[in-house]
Amino acid sequence: MNGRPAAGPIPRARGAATPASADAPPVAGERASAWPTLRLRHGVVLLAALLLPFVASPFITFQVAAQSLVLGLIALSLTFLGGYGGMVSLAQMTVAGIAGYAVAVLGTSSSAAISLGWPWWVAVPFALAIAVVAAALIGWLSVRTEGIYTIMITLAIGVAFYYLVLQNYTVFNGFQGLRELKPPTVFGVNWRAPVPFYFLCLACALAGYGLVKWVVRAPFGIALQGIRDNPRRMAALGYHVVAHRVAAYALAGLLAAVGGVLMAWYNGLMTPGSVGTGWLINILVIAVLGGMRHPIGAFVGAVLFVLLQTFAIDVIDRERFNLVIGGVFLLIVLCSPDGLLGLWAWLRARLGPRRAKTSPTTRRQA
Amino acid sequence: MSRTTRLLLMWILVGGPILVFSLWALFDNTRLYVVTLLNGLTLASLYFIVASGFTLVFGLMRNVNLAHGSLYLLGGYVAFATAERTGSWLLALAAGFAAAALAGLLIQVLILRRMQGQELRQTLVTIGLSIVIADLLLWIFTAQVHQMEAPEWLQGPIRGLPLINAYGAFRLSLLGFGLVIGFGLWWLLNRTRVGAMIRAGVDDRGMLAAAGVNVNLVFAITFMLGAGLAGLGGVIGAVELSMVPGEDTRLLLASLIVVIVGGMGSVVGAALGAIILGLAETYGLTYAPTYSVVFTFVILILVLAFRPRGIMGRAA
Numbered sequence: 001m002n003g004r005p006a007a008g009p010i011p012r013a014r015g016a017a018t019p020a021s022a023d024a025p026p027v028a029g030e031r032a033s034a035w036p037t038l039r040l041r042h043g044v045v046l047l048a049a050l051l052l053p054f055v056a057s058p059f060i061t062f063q064v065a066a067q068s069l070v071l072g073l074i075a076l077s078l079t080f081l082g083g084y085g086g087m088v089s090l091a092q093m094t095v096a097g098i099a100g101y102a103v104a105v106l107g108t109s110s111s112a113a114i115s116l117g118w119p120w121w122v123a124v125p126f127a128l129a130i131a132v133v134a135a136a137l138i139g140w141l142s143v144r145t146e147g148i149y150t151i152m153i154t155l156a157i158g159v160a161f162y163y164l165v166l167q168n169y170t171v172f173n174g175f176q177g178l179r180e181l182k183p184p185t186v187f188g189v190n191w192r193a194p195v196p197f198y199f200l201c202l203a204c205a206l207a208g209y210g211l212v213k214w215v216v217r218a219p220f221g222i223a224l225q226g227i228r229d230n231p232r233r234m235a236a237l238g239y240h241v242v243a244h245r246v247a248a249y250a251l252a253g254l255l256a257a258v259g260g261v262l263m264a265w266y267n268g269l270m271t272p273g274s275v276g277t278g279w280l281i282n283i284l285v286i287a288v289l290g291g292m293r294h295p296i297g298a299f300v301g302a303v304l305f306v307l308l309q310t311f312a313i314d315v316i317d318r319e320r321f322n323l324v325i326g327g328v329f330l331l332i333v334l335c336s337p338d339g340l341l342g343l344w345a346w347l348r349a350r351l352g353p354r355r356a357k358t359s360p361t362t363r364r365q366a
Numbered sequence: 367m368s369r370t371t372r373l374l375l376m377w378i379l380v381g382g383p384i385l386v387f388s389l390w391a392l393f394d395n396t397r398l399y400v401v402t403l404l405n406g407l408t409l410a411s412l413y414f415i416v417a418s419g420f421t422l423v424f425g426l427m428r429n430v431n432l433a434h435g436s437l438y439l440l441g442g443y444v445a446f447a448t449a450e451r452t453g454s455w456l457l458a459l460a461a462g463f464a465a466a467a468l469a470g471l472l473i474q475v476l477i478l479r480r481m482q483g484q485e486l487r488q489t490l491v492t493i494g495l496s497i498v499i500a501d502l503l504l505w506i507f508t509a510q511v512h513q514m515e516a517p518e519w520l521q522g523p524i525r526g527l528p529l530i531n532a533y534g535a536f537r538l539s540l541l542g543f544g545l546v547i548g549f550g551l552w553w554l555l556n557r558t559r560v561g562a563m564i565r566a567g568v569d570d571r572g573m574l575a576a577a578g579v580n581v582n583l584v585f586a587i588t589f590m591l592g593a594g595l596a597g598l599g600g601v602i603g604a605v606e607l608s609m610v611p612g613e614d615t616r617l618l619l620a621s622l623i624v625v626i627v628g629g630m631g632s633v634v635g636a637a638l639g640a641i642i643l644g645l646a647e648t649y650g651l652t653y654a655p656t657y658s659v660v661f662t663f664v665i666l667i668l669v670l671a672f673r674p675r676g677i678m679g680r681a682a
Contacts (some may be wrong), residue, residue, distance in 0.1 A: 089488060130588060141666075141667060141670050141671075144670050144671075145670070145674045146675040148430055148485045148486065148489060149626075149630070151430060151432075151486075151489055152430055152622050152625075152626060152665075153622075153626060153670070154624060155432070156619060156622040156623050156666060157663075157666070158475065159615060159618075159619040159621065159622075160659050160662055160663055160666070161625075163619075163659040164663075166655075167655065167656055167658065167659060168656045168657065169656055170656060213476060245672065260459045267644075268613075276615075277615045281493055281497065284493065285493075286489075288490060315652075320501065320505070322497055322498075322500070322501040322504075323497075323501040323502065323505070325497065326494050326495075326497030326498040326501060327494075327498060329490075329494040329497065330491065330494035330495065330498065333487060333490045333491050333494055334477070334491065337484075337487055345416060
């Protein structure tokens with residue numbers, strides 16, 4: 001029970017080996033092919049995602065699908081940090097919120113006294129840059145200590161940021177927040193309309209997903225996974241552990257920042273509530289619900305979360321949503337530490353015995 | 367030599383601005399300064415009571431109990447309900463402590479024990495629990511502000527104090543509470559057999575188990591004590607601050623910062639951290655209201671930059 005001196009904060013590393021290997025076999029020669037892991041199911045999911053807005057109602061497209069993609073993108077940043085970097089940060093929503101607030105302050109909002117009114121093509125890159133710098137700073141602070149401390153420090157930073165935007169009126173407009181944030185009208189398309197906004201989110205989500213999939217197989221990603229599994233050995237091999245970790249925070253910060261800008265446009269406003277503890281934890285809930293073994297888990301979790309949020313209120317009292325999501329979260333953490341993906345893998349191992357017989361490699365044993 | 371110079375430099379860098387500010391504030395408005403000092407110290411007592419439980423649990427079990435704020439809320443609400451039924455303040459205090467301690471015991475025995483050593487999973491579970499407990503409490507007690515009355519012998523201000531004329535009696539008594547709890551913890555940890563076991567567990571859990579001590583029992587007692595302290599803090603908070611949903615986050619943040627600044631697992635560190643945070647928060651709110659959280663940030667950053675394990679923290 002004592003053990004595990006510096007074995008990284010993901011305790012189930014034994015079961016999950018490396019997240020990349022769980023899905024795609026990490027054979028070196030396979031990198032020769034440009035699309036090593038593209039299979040039928042990818043095509044099916046992509047096709048469904050592309051066709052969805054044409055068959056579903058605008059409500060489903062905007063409130064459910066687009067929101068899932070945005071939340072999934074923010075959760076993806078946590079999956080990348082937690083699953084591949086071994087650092088579970090609760091401040092990813094804070095980074096997203098910083099980007100959202102930056103867009104509101106630099107761009108246009110209803111508070112003319114605060115907003116600087118820059119055009120979107122200046123405001124958005126600046127907002128992303130600010131958020132990435134903030135993420136790197138948060139990373140630099142939290143990687144100074146290890147493992148389980150990360151979660152405490154990032155939570156403290158996140159909650160402190162919440163109180164900052166709540167109490168500060170000169171920049172963040174306090175409790176009121178900043179309102180009437182709109183995506184720009186570019187190429188004659190109103191990007192706030194459900195279908196264009198959905199495709200904007202889909203493009204960003206796909207880009208983020210592809211980026212993570214690519215990075216975790218690039219030398220940097222491999223080194224990061226090595227650091228997750230054994231930081232001391234990697235340090236002995238000459239890798240700069242702190243620099244890799246901070247870089248991972250910065251990269252995750254970029255993902256979260258893109259999600260944050262989309263989030264601000266989706267809601268049309270930034271208030272302290274959007275970076276409150278509830279949301280900090282919801283991002284973790286989403287990532288854990290889906291499973292941190294694979295980047296797709298973030299989006300699976302987001303879809304489940306948004307569906308629960310949208311439709312659970314028809315079944316039970318709206319006020320009791322937290323009870324439902326907390327209960328589901330507890331159930332998942334207690335029963336299946338790898339989330340829905342873990343449950344799926346378990347079911348496949350159970351229900352597909354032939355598969356297990358033909359493949360000599362042992363699948364995950366619980 | 368170089369170490370002493372660095373220490374001296376740090377004292378001057380940190381202490382200098384504080385000294386200058388204090389002199390200016392004392393000269394500017396003596397009463398405000400002293401009242402703020404007292405407010406800060408009394409708030410620090412509350413923070414210490416809550417955070418000492420947090421740090422005790424963390425130090426022994428390496429378990430970040432993120433439901434600690436919810437246990438605080440639970441203690442406060444139960445005390446409120448008890449006080450309303452019985453009218454006895456002492457009974458309410460005991461009920462708040464007992465309710466949180468029992469909840470803590472159940473959490474430890476029923477859930478956390480089954481995943482010993484899996485720190486991240488335990489933390490995730492406590493997050494889930496905090497969501498559920500907070501929502502259940504919201505359900506039962508609604509979002510109304512609940513405020514408990516202080517016991518009669520502590521109601522109203524104490525008059526005739528030098529410099530500040532009058533100060534709330536209950537608020538002042540918090541200092542005493544903090545001291546009593548601090549002394550009690552010191553006595554428990556340093557003078558009793560259970561305390562020796564807990565200290566041994568903090569240093570080396572494996573060795574303690576090998577020495578034939580029932581570690582599970584020690585864990586359960588410690589978790590109970592830590593949760594109970596959160597509940598006790600809740601009772602005091604129900605009188606001094608008031609109970610509303612959201613207070614759990616506030617106290618959780620305070621506990622986190624107190625133990626990060628003070629050093630995790632150290633009760634003395636918790637006291638130091640609580641004093642620093644309490645003073646920074648109240649002075650910030652008094653002298654620079656919209657930026658008071660920034661001071662907390664700055665303290666956090668300074669400590670993490672120079673002492674990543676906290677002021678009293680030791681290498682693991």
